[in-house]
Amino acid sequence: MVIVLPGLASEAIDHSATSVTPQIRTRPGGPPVACALLANGQVAVHADALNEAQPLHAGRLNVLWIFEDSAAFAHYPYDEETEEWFSAAAMVADGHRHETDYGPDTDVDVRTETVVIEAINFWLVETTG
Numbered sequence: 001m002v003i004v005l006p007g008l009a010s011e012a013i014d015h016s017a018t019s020v021t022p023q024i025r026t027r028p029g030g031p032p033v034a035c036a037l038l039a040n041g042q043v044a045v046h047a048d049a050l051n052e053a054q055p056l057h058a059g060r061l062n063v064l065w066i067f068e069d070s071a072a073f074a075h076y077p078y079d080e081e082t083e084e085w086f087s088a089a090a091m092v093a094d095g096h097r098h099e100t101d102y103g104p105d106t107d108v109d110v111r112t113e114t115v116v117i118e119a120i121n122f123w124l125v126e127t128t129g
Contacts, residue, residue, distance in 0.1 A: 001053045002064045003043065010067040013039040020061055020076045022047070022089035034089040038063065038076070047090055056083050 005013075017040040024032050025044055034047035055061035055078035065072045 001045070001049060001061065002066065003038075003045065004066045005043075006066070006068055008067055010065070010070045010072060012067075013042045015039045015043075015063075015065045015072055015074055018076055020050075020078060020082060022085045024089055024093045032093045034086065034093040036061075036086065047086055047093075050086065056080065 015038070017038075019037075019040070021037040021041065023035050023037050023041075023044065025035050026032050035044040036047055036050045037044055050061065053061060055076075059078060061076040061078045063074050063076065065074065
C-alpha cells in the first residue's frame with residue numbers, strides 16, 4: 001500500500017507505530033465507512049484499500065509512506081485476529097449504509113479530540129508480468 005502525504009513532513013506522524021486498528025468513521029454527508037487507523041491513530045485508510053493489499057497472505061501490511069521531505073517503508077503485523085476485527089467493523093459500517101438521513105444537520109457522534117488524516121479515497125493499480 002502506498003500512502004502519499006505531500007503536504008506533511010515525515011516527523012509530523014509516528015508512521016513507525018506498529019498497530020493497525022479498525023474504526024468506523026462517518027463521512028460528511030455520507031454513510032459510515034470501515035477504516036484502518038495507522039500511525040498511532042493519526043491516519044485513517046479505507047478498509048477496502050486494506051483488503052486489496054491482502055495483508056493476511058504475508059502476515060503483515062507493507063506500507064510505503066511518501067512525505068513532503070522523505071519516503072519510508074514500514075511493515076505492520078497482520079494476523080487472522082486482526083482480519084476478524086476488520087471484518088466486524090466492515091459489517092457494522094455496512095449495516096448502517098441503508099440509513100438515508102446523512103445530511104449536514106444529522107446528529108452523529110464524531111470524535112473531535114484528535115486530528116486524523118483521512119485517506120478514504122483510494123486507487124487500485126494492477127500490474128501484469
